[in-house]
Amino acid sequence: MSSLVQQDSIPAITSAVQLLSARRLIVKVGSALIADADTGEIRGPWLEGLIEDVVRFVARGQQVIIVTSGAVAVGSRRFGRLDRRLQIVEKQAAAAIGQVQLMHAYDQSLKRRGFGVGQLLLTAEDVDNQHRCLNARATLEQLLKVGAVPVVNENDATTTAENCFGDNDRLAARVAHMVNADVLILLSNVDGLFTQDPHDNPLARLVTEVRCITPEIEAMAGHSAARHSSGGMVTKLMAAKIAMDAGYEMVIANGIKSYPLAAIENGGPSTWFFPRAKDKDRARY
Ligand code: GLU
DSSP states (O other), X not given: OOSEEEOSSOOHHHHHHHHHTOSEEEEEEOHHHHBOTXXXXXXXXXXXXXXXXXXXXXXXXXXXXXEEOOHXXXXXXXXXXXXXXXXXXXXXXXXXXXXHHHHHHHHHHHHTTTOEEEEEEEOHHHHHSHHHHHHHHHHHHHHHHTTEEEEEEEOXXXXXXXXXXXXXXXXXXXXXXXXXXXXXXXXXXXXSEESSOTTTOTTOOEEEEESSOOHHHHHHHHHTTTTSOSSHHHHHHHHHHHHHHHTOEEEXXXXXXXXXXXXXXXXXXXXXXXXXOSOOOOTTO
């Protein structure tokens, strides 16, 4: 069987079935979605749509954990510069400032719908160390049990280039593995993985299904690393490898419009990554 399927759009039924049958989902929100690219302000109306989608999932019995980016993007306003131009210590301070504003926005939006929220700021060390990882998992389980929506980010205020994930794609994949999630949704500002750079090449096609990460697939991610999203496609493929090894599904979709989860369910453009087998290797956790 070919490792990839290309077509203009994924049948709505596939995405709807995948999302409806998931008991536990991780939704990763990219900085470009939560923060305005020019002003760094939180995109309030967009967040309302996302939270409405999340609450709808919870109402039908599903559990949702949000992994959010945006702390640095939001906090960088204080420095009068966009996040990419900050030095490390400025970035850490920006994250400390922006994280509070980010959580306030999530808290207010969830509260309006009768939900609580719980924040986890994790480091790569937390996820790599089995004891700390088990503690983080227990906290997440407890939050879900009491009906508070867990919102996770990397602890950017204390991490440096040497000891960080640096992107929330891999962090979200590790969290998904940690809590035995069924589906990881990477909401980005791109439709998914393209065969070529769609900005340069009109023949570029969206890859709608991947069942094996081949060198061919990796080459596709290479060309889109810098241009299309904050984490880039390279880190998204790294996340996909974690997902496929661990035995859960992952989808990359463009979340820039309102109600981004409903858009996936309704068959909006996306790339699905399917594990070879469903026998989840959870031994590590
Ligand atoms: N953790 C970073 C933040 O909150 C974002 C990392 C990423 O872009 O994936 O700003």
